[in-house]
Amino acid sequence: PCSIAHSIWQQLVRHCSPQSHQAESYKNGVVIASAVRTPSAPFRAEEQQLAGMIIDELAKRTTVPRKEFTKLIFCSSSKRPVPECKEHLSSVAKNLGFKCETLALQNDICSISGLQMTIDSLQLGVDQVIITGDTRRQVVQPEHGVLANELMSVQRLGISKRLAGNNQAPLEPAPTLGAAALAWTTQTAAQRLQLQPLALLREFSVKRNDEQVIFRLDGTTPISPSDIYTWNVVTGTEKAITETILGDMYPNRLCTHDFKQVTASHLLTHMVHSLPTGGLGCAFIGGDDGSIVMFLEKLAPNIPQVDGRPLLTLYTRDPCPLCDELVQRLEQEFAGQYRLEKVFIDRKENVRFLRLFRHDIPVVFLNGQFLCMHRLNEEALRERLQTLK
Secondary structure (H helix, E strand, O other), X not given: OOHHHHHHHHHHHHHXXXXXXXXXXXXXXXXXXXXXXOOOOOOOOOHHHHHHHHHHHHHHHHOOOHHHEEEEEEEEOOOOOHHHHHHHHHHHHHHOOOOOEEEEEEOOHXXXXXXXXXXXXXXXXXXXEEEEEEEEEOOOOOOOOOOHXXXXXXXXXXXXXXXXXXXXXXXXXXXXEEEEEEEEEEHHHHHHXXXXXXXXXXXXXXXXXXXXXXXXXXXXXXXXXXXXXXXXXXXXOOOOOOHHHHOOOOHHHEEEEEOOOOOHHHHHHHHHHHOOOOOEEEEEEEEOOEEEEEEEEEOOOOOOOEOOEOEEEEEEOOOOHHHHHHHHHHHHHOOOOOEEEEEEOOOHHHHHHHHXXXXXXXXXXXXXXXXXEOOOOHHHHHHHHHHHO
16 A cells, blocks of 8 residues: 555554553543534635634534633635734624634644644633634535535525624635534533533544654543444545555445545534444544544433433524424424424523524524524434434
8 A cells, every 4th residue: 555545544553453552541521512514505705704604603503602612713725814814713703702712724734733722722621612613615525415414504694794894894705615613612511501512532643743642531442443433534645545545444434535625624524413323433634744533422412302202492482483384394294203392582591592593593403402593404303313213
């Protein structure tokens, strides 16, 4: 095999070896609270406007108050100077109600450094919620298709004008772009905020300057190759990476990606939504100056089913004709497959949700995780109900 493929093989085998003595344990469990990407239909938008759209929806999906977010790390393919990109990103964050630190990255192969900074920050032992994201040209769809659950609500594309930032000069439209973002936090913060995270970071390794350090979540058993449901390999090189990389390790579970057509945020968003409950996925993201390997476990919501039926939570107000239409559609198409509870956002005790969803009702969560807003997403609901079976 080529030297690059051999290097990837060596790192993955070394990481997955139960006999590895290089692993260090870490105690602050890291979870992905939510993840979202733009629709597959092409559209045009300026990169910072697009970042604002995806960040706005991601925050709503988490239900986390905006004051809780501590960092916003976004990578773009923009050719503008970094200070200018940071200024635009800070303006977008401010307009959306965030008061957190913002960091704009450019030309970062698959945003490896952003992921490394996020994991390092979350290991400090302080409750944090961090958003990482990417806007990039030439993003392509995953080989096995995009799920409805991972896609941003189409209606959100109409808010780009106000997200461009106040007192900013008109921005020249960019070519068709793709964007994706994830919200990261710790297990302790997720419990405090009453979240139902999508996935848990079981193991990860970072390679810098030919030195690789492996970290394993304290109290968990080492992961073996046979445990992995899907392998996702991206490299920061123009050389072809073929399926021979993992030819002896379940090649039918291997997905390879061209680094020019994918970002870490797109890859991880698709992986956490497509993994079956309890399934493990591996993402190898390599660049010329380092690499990161992440093993994620899809989590089951900690909400009991009653008579085999999941809980649908409808955020509404009285009156809400659109909400009434949604409930009627549920009864017509999904009768007997769910339990329904209503949260009236205009009541005093629900002011947190009023701030989040004031302009978006009806909003629906399934077992504590985002399902849809504005209208019933029947495709997304069928996907989720199928995974429960």
